Amino acid sequence: MKQHLFVCQGLDDIPRWKEAFPYLRRCTPQQARAQAGAGDHVWVVSQIEGWSGLVQTLSQRGAVLVVLAYSPSSVEAFQALNAGARGYAHAFSTAPLLQQIEVVTANQGIWVWPELLAQVVGSTFRALGGEARMRDDALGLLTERERAVALAVASGKSNKEVARDMDITDRTVKAHLGAVFRKLKVRDRMQLILLLSQRSETTSSA
Amino acid sequence: MKQHLFVCQGLDDIPRWKEAFPYLRRCTPQQARAQAGAGDHVWVVSQIEGWSGLVQTLSQRGAVLVVLAYSPSSVEAFQALNAGARGYAHAFSTAPLLQQIEVVTANQGIWVWPELLAQVVGSTFRALGGEARMRDDALGLLTERERAVALAVASGKSNKEVARDMDITDRTVKAHLGAVFRKLKVRDRMQLILLLSQRSETTSSA
DNA sequence: AGTAACCCTGTCCATCGGTACTATGTTTTT
DNA sequence: AAAAACATAGTACCGATGGACAGGGTTACT
Secondary structure (H helix, E strand, O other), rough: OOOOOEEOOOOOOOOOOOOOOOEEEOOOHHHHHHHHOOOOOEEEOOOOOOHHHHHHHHHHHHOEEEEOOOOOHHHHHHHHHHHHHEEEOOOOOHHHHHHHHHHHHOOOOOOOOOOHHHHHHHHHHHHHOOHHHHHOHHHOOOOHHHHHHHHHOOOOOOOHHHHHHHHHOOHHHHHHHHHHHHHHHOOHHHHHHHHHHHHHHHHHHH | OEEEEEEHHHHHOOOOOOHHHOOOOOHHHHHHHOOOOOOOOEEEEOOOOOHHHHHHHHHOOOOEEEEEEEEOOOHHHHHHHHHOOOOEEEOOOOOHHHHHHHHHHHHOOOEHHHHHHHHHHOOOOOOOOOOOOOHHHHOOOOOOHHHHEEEEEEEEOOOOHHHHHHHOOOOHHHHHHHHHHHHHOOOOHHHHHHHHHHHHHHHHOO
C-alpha cells in the first residue's frame, strides 16, 4: 500500500500537514531511507541535513518526492528538481494546496511554488535549449550595467573590486546589485553565483 | 464556464481526444486567440504554425496550455514551457493519460512527457547533491564536520542556516568555516563555491 | 513638456562575515 | 601520560554587505 511519509528533523509538527493527510506518518531521514519505496509519497523539509541526497536516493527508488521549504528560493528549487523531486512548495502551504500538490505529483506532474515557477522552468530546462537563450531569461531581464555587475560579482569579486574595475563607486555597484537580486529573485551574491553558474555547468555537460 | 479548446490545423481528428474530453471543442488558432480566456484549457498541437506565439499569448491571458507533439523533442518541450505551457505530451497519448494531464495542469502542475522528464531530471548536476560521496583531494583534507559545513555553505546557505540545519551554533560554523578557508586556501565563501563548483565540473566529466 | 527608464551617487543602518584569541571536553596518536 | 587533533562555543573587532530612501543627470518615447 502506498504510504505517506513526512521527513522532518523533529521540531516541526504542523497541524496543517496532518489536516491535509490524516494518514501521514512522521519519520526521521534514516527511517525514510530505510522504509520508503516505489510509489510512496515522501515529503521532505529542506531544513534537514543532506535533504538533497535523501531526495536523490528515494526518487531513484521510485518514490514521489516533494520538498517543502520554509524560505523557498529559486536555487533550492532547482536543486530539488535536479535531485529528482517532483514538487517544491512552501512549508506553510495550506492543507488544500498540499492536497493539490499531492494530486499533481501522484499523476506524474511537477508542482513548483508559483512565484518561482518561471525561474525554475527557465533554469531547469535551459540545458536542453542551447546556450543562445539562456541569457534571455535570466540575464535578459537585466540592463547592461546590471548584467556586468552580476557577472563580475558571480566571478567572486567584491563590491569594491567591481567598482574599481567598472570605474564607478561601490555605492553604485550596490545599487545595481540590489536590482539584480530583485529581478533574479535571489537574496544574496551566493545565490546569484549559484544561479549563474548553473547555466555554464549544464551547458558544458550537454 | 471553463471551456476546453483543441487547436489544430484541420487534419487531425483523433477519437482519443474526444473520448478523453467529450465536451472538447475543436478550433483554429485564430478562433482560439479570439475566444480563449482565463481558466480555459487549451490543447495545442505543435504542428500548427506559430504555436509558441499562441501559447504565449493565451498563457499570459490566464489559460491553461498543453502542447501536444507528434514527434516530441526536448528542445520543443523547452520552447513550450518557456512560452508558458503547463504541459507537453505526445499527441497520441491515451485517453486516460490525457485526463491525467488535465488533472495535473488544472491543479497548477506541470506535466512533461515522461521520457523527456527523465532526461531532464537525470541530466547532470551532482555538484552539491553528493555529500555522501567521498571525493576530491580538496575535500579530502577536511574533517567530517568541516566538509559538511563547506558543502552547506557552497549550496548558498548562510552561516545561521547551516547552524540551524546542523544543530550547532553559528560560532561553531564560523570556526569550521575558518578551518575550511585555511585548508583550501580561499579567502571567503565566494571563492569556496567557485572552487567546489569547478571541481564538480571536472568530476562529472570524468 | 512630460513620463519613464536607466545610470550614477550619496546617507543611514542593521546584519552578516571573517579573523583573532580563548577555552573546555573528547578522541586519537605518540 | 603527554601531545595532537577535533568539535564545540564564547567574546570582540571591523570590514563587507544589502536594504531603505533620496537625489541628479541622461536618453528615449509620447
